[in-house]
Amino acid sequence: MVSKQNNNIKRSERYPWLISFLEGWSIFRQNLLGKIGLVLLIIFALMALCSYIPPWINPMYNPMTGVDPEITSCTPPSLRHWLGTDFMGRDILSQLLAGARIAFMVGISAAVMSVVLGVSIGMTAGYMGRFVDTLLMRLADMIMVMPTLLVVLLLSAVFGQLSIWTIVLIIALFRWPGVSRIIRGQTLSLKQRPFIEAAKVAGASHFRIIFVHIMPNVLPLAFLFMTFRVTSAIITEAALAFLGFGDPGTVSWGMMLQWVWKTGHMFQAPYWLLPPGICISLITLSFYMLGRAMDEVLDPRLRREDQTD
Amino acid sequence: MALLEVENMSIGYNTKKGYLKAVEGVSFTLEEGASLGxxxxxxxxKTTIGMALMGLLPPNGSVREGRILFEGKNTLRMSDEEIRKIRWRKMAMIFQAAMNALNPVQRVGNQIAEAILVHNPSVGKEEAMGQVEALFELVGIPRDRLRxxxxxxxxxxxxxxxxAMALACHPKLIIADEPTTALDVIVQSQILGEIKDLQKEFNLSIIFISHDISIxxxxxxxxxxxxAGQLVEFGPRxxxxxxxxxxxxxxxxxxxxTVTGKKSDLIPIPGETPNLVIPPAGCRFCDRCSGPGPSCQAEAPEWVEIGPGHKTLCCRC
Amino acid sequence: MHKRDESVLEIRDVSKIYKTRGAFFGSSGKDVTALYRISLDIFKGEIFGLVGESGSGKTTMGRLIVGLEDVNSGEIVLDGREIVGLRGRAQKEFRRKVQMIFQDPYQSLNPQRSIYDTVSEPLKIHGIGDASTRKDLVRETLKSVGLSPPDDFFFKYPHRLSGGQRQRVAIARAMILNPEFVISDEPTSMLDASISAQIFNILLELRNKLGVTQLFITHSLAAARYLCDRVAVIYRGNLMEVGPAEEVIRNPKHPYTQALLDAVPKFGHDRDAKRYGTLLAKDRDVEEDAGCVFFPRCAAAHEDRCGRKQPGLSQLGDGHFVACFRLEAMHEA
Incomplete structure (x- = not known):
């Protein structure tokens, strides 16, 4: 009995990330905003998963190509089409569900790419210092002041319609400088810490110092940034789509709004306009709230309360 | 009447790991002009005691039981307003991280003058600056460094x-919590000398907190x-x-x-201090003691009088 | 304890100057001399103490020896080989021989790595042993620094340990490569007295059992007296006094060493310990920096001599060196 208990203790000590995850979770649970954000995100994730169901029930529910043979214009909600149809008779609900999938895809892939880029550039700049640092940070400054939207508009004007993946790539390429600045600062301060010097004295290579000692210490911050980057990526994509520069082959919420606007249903069909609009606001809001809550979890100042004397 | 009387004070903190009994059943008295370390x-x-005396415990800490009588009045019963009135005016504290107690964007002289003005609104600005100058002279800062x-x-x-700031309102009691820990030995001895001189000059009562028994x-x-949260020995130095x-x-x-006397081997205390969330039932030093008795583990020790004014909390003594 | 003739580490005329950057572009800041022409020999198997206040350059000296910083001039020789500017394979070889224990055990261990990871890292870096021999080595080393049973610590993380335990882990990490020379930079300044004594005794044991030569950097004369065979007192980058520890501390000759001893609280040790009184109550105004670095604060100084020229180290007795004109004068007389 005793030895079993001992074993359990040892196992939990073996997985410190589990302990810190549980600790973080207990802080997170006390954060109302974070909880709301998480619940919303779960709902959106379920929506994204459910997006495969309508086309499977009946091909007319295909968000892009499925047209209700009996309907040729915009119709309000009905039993057959819970949220109504658009001007071609396509089901709005299935478009909305597909939009959730696209939003997650765009948001998360752009965020992952920009954070990976930002972390590697930030760590390189911070660790190498000197002219590498100057060079990379000036580059970051240059990109940071460029208006993303304008550049994408120009590119699409030059190259014609951009695919959704090109858009994701462009967003990622324009959104890394903020991340890299923060990561660079963190790296700079970590570089001065005695445990890095201790590793140097032990003979560790630069490679080892960067990947074994610095990276694990900046990753939590990188994850935090990821949530904020998701928000900005979703908004950028929606804006592009609404302006008519989106990928015509995908159904995103921005695209839906563009259709509403282009076919002149802005004020005629609230059942068509409101769902994508509300969804865009809510999903960005929920990622933001999640980020704020994580910020609190990661903020070391809030963890010091139990230190006395 | 003693200036400060602390009776059976216990202090605890609410922490994530449970209720931490930081101080248990501490009693002592301090006469006017006396010094207690x-x-x-x-x-x-030890720091917790200083904070409790000043009424400055952090939000998760509180005095669980006992009394703090300052000039015969229980400060634990006082309202925040009343405590604020005696803090600085009657008792002042020199903190551990004193360097950080100064506002970096304000001139040092002005900061102290402001402290005087806040606690003594009847004093004019000119007069306050004059007092600051006098204080600087007292603690040995050249006058031209005021600005x-x-x-x-x-x-x-x-x-x-x-x-100087602690002395600004002429308190009766000064609580000095490791005031020289971050300083070099020569500066430390100068400042300690300074505090001793001031104590004599103003008949101050001093509570001096430190990890260094020689200081x-x-x-x-x-x-x-x-x-481990208890007083274990008390007496004349x-x-x-x-x-x-x-x-x-x-x-x-x-x-x-030591730097003097015969060079002898240091005998470290084995082990670590006990966990104060679940303190040991008997003597708290038992596990690290060189010669514990059979009952030490289970029974809490009682105070034993060893000499005049010299008491110890140990069943083996 | 040590053989006079065998010096493991020779420090020859080492200077280190930090250039501080100016507040604005182009404006160059002041140069700060951290170390000025220091020469020292450290003998095989001894613990050598470097005693000084903050800003004396004692920490810089340690960092120069382990190669965390580069000297501006002078040379540092280990086992007859110059170690300044080592690169590549030669540097790695050097890293096996010289290790360091840092001041703050709360900062010197990576919070994300387990004790086993931390202590075994030098073995991995230098490609020593396979998984099971490494485990045995880590176990042995942890035991030798008093962390037992060692297996209990393998998968613990630094935040679960007390300061004293962390410093033991740091010592284990430094010792696992079996270095010849270990530098410890104020290893106990963050620890309580009872824990400090434990650490001191571990360092002593390393020397007595394994014969590790050590440089012990400290601000405390008392700690230096307890641990060290010889000590050097350093003030603002200049050596003031070098000699056998007991001799320097019981019978100091330099006014600065005397002032340091005066400043130690002595209650109860020596009621009527003599005071040297070599410290001026108020610093002297000094126009030029040409003189002795302690001249502005020295009560024993000769105005004309000490303010104009820097004294060199001169030998007093067996291995006792002092940089003070007063003693030169005494010798002549």
Whole structure:
């Protein structure tokens, strides 16, 4: 009995990330905003998963190509089409569900790419210092002041319609400088810490110092940034789509709004306009709230309360 | 009547790991003009006592039981407003991280003048500045440094400025919590000398908190030795220092290297301090004691009178 | 304890100057001399103490020896080989021989790595042993620094340990490569007295059992006296006094060493310990920096001599060196 208990203790000590995850979770649970954000995100994730169901029930529910043979214009909600149809008779609900999938895809892939880029550039700049640092940070400054939207508009004007993946790539390429600045600062301060010097004295290579000692210490911050980057990526994509520069082959919420606007249903069909609009606001809001809550979890100042004397 | 009387004070903190009993059943008295030193290692509760006396415990800490009588009045019963009135005016504190107690964007002289003005609105601005000048002279800062910013001061000067600030409202009691820990030995001895002189000059009562028993013995006539939240030995410094009776005091003394006398081996205290969320039932030093008795583990020790004014919390003494 | 003739580490005329950057572009800041022409020999198997206040350059000296910083001039020779500017394989070889224990055990261990990871890292870096021999080595080393049973610590993380335990882990990490020379930079300044004594005794044991030569950097004369065979007192980058520890501390000759001893609280040790009184109550105004670095604060100084020229180290007795004109004068007389 005793030895079993001992074993359990040892196992939990073996997985410190589990302990810190549980600790973080207990802080997170006390954060109302974070909880709301998480619940919303779960709902959106379920929506994204459910997006495969309508086309499977009946091909007319295909968000892009499925047209209700009996309907040729915009119709309000009905039993057959819970949220109504658009001007071609396509089901709005299935478009909305597909939009959730696209939003997650765009948001998360752009965020992952920009954070990976930002972390590697930030760590390189911070660790190498000197002219590498100057060079990379000036580059970051240059990109940071460029208006993303304008550049994408120009590119699409030059190259014609951009695919959704090109858009994701462009967003990622324009959104890394903020991340890299923060990561660079963190790296700079970590570089001065005695445990890095201790590793140097032990003979560790630069490679080892960067990947074994610095990276694990900046990753939590990188994850935090990821949530904020998701928000900005979703908004950028929606804006592009609404302006008519989106990928015509995908159904995103921005695209839906563009259709509403282009076919002149802005004020005629609230059942068509409101769902994508509300969804865009809510999903960005929920990622933001999640980020704020994580910020609190990661903020070391809030963890010091139990230190006395 | 004693200036300060603390009866059976217990203090705890609510922490994530549970209720931490930082201080348990501490009693002592301090006469006007007397000096009392608290010595112990980190986590023994000495800083907590200082904070409790000033009414400055952090939000998760509170005095669970006991009384703090300052000039006969229980400060624990006072409203925030009343406490604020005696704080600085009657008792002042020199903090551990004194260097950080100064506002970096304000001139040092102005900061102290402001402290005077806040606590004594009847004083004019000119007069306050005059008082600051006098204070600076007292603590040994040249007058022309009055208009400097804190970053222009050395560590020792900042500490002197903080002492000047503590003296600004002519308090009766000064609580000094490790006031020289971050300083070099030469500056430390100068500042300690300064505090001693000021004490004589103004008949101040001093509570001096430090981990270094030699400093405490140097500064105070009476010494309280603390271990794991309890007072374990109390007495005049000569007694405590030269014929310590509690095993912890003995061990503490023999773990300090010295520059004088015969060079002898240091005997470290084995083990670690106990967890104060679940303190041991019997003597708290039992696990690290060199010669515990059979009952030490289970029974809480009682105070034993060893000599005049010299008491110890140990069943073996 | 040590053989006079065998010096493991020779420090020859080492200077280190930090250039502080000016507040604005182009404006060059002041140069700060951290170390000025220091020469020292450290003998095989001894613990050598470097005693000084903050800003004296004692920490810089340690960092120069382990190669965390580069000297501006002078040379550092280990086992007859110059170590300044080592690169590549030669540097790695050097890293096996010289290790360091840092001041703050709360900062010197990577919070994200387990004790086993931390202690075994030097073995991995230098490709020593396979998984099971490494485990045995880590176990042995942890035991030798008093962390037992060692297996209990393998998968613990630094935040679960007390300061004293962390410093033991740091010592284990430094010792696992079996270095010849270990530098410890104020290893106990963050620890309580009883824990400090434990650490001191571990360092002593390393020397007595394994014969590790050590440089012990400290601000405390008392700690230096307890641990060290010889000590050097350093003030603002200049050596003031070098000699056998007991001799320097019981019978100091330099006014600065004397002032340091005066400043140690002595209650109860020596009631009537003599005071040297070599410290001026108020610093002297000094126009030029040409003189002795302690001249502005020295009560024993000769105005004309000490303010104009820097004294060199001169030998007093057996291995006792002092940089002070007063003693030169005494010798002549």
């Amino acid at each position: 608290f010595v112990g290692e980190s986590g023994c509760g 400097d910013y804190p970053h222009q001061y050395s560590g020792g000067m900042k500490q002197r400025a903080v002492i 405490v013995a140097d500064m105070c006539k009476d010494i309280c030795v603390m271990y 000569e007694e405590v220092f030269e014929s310590p009776s509690h095993p912890y005091t003995k061990a503490l003394l023999s773990s300090f290297p």
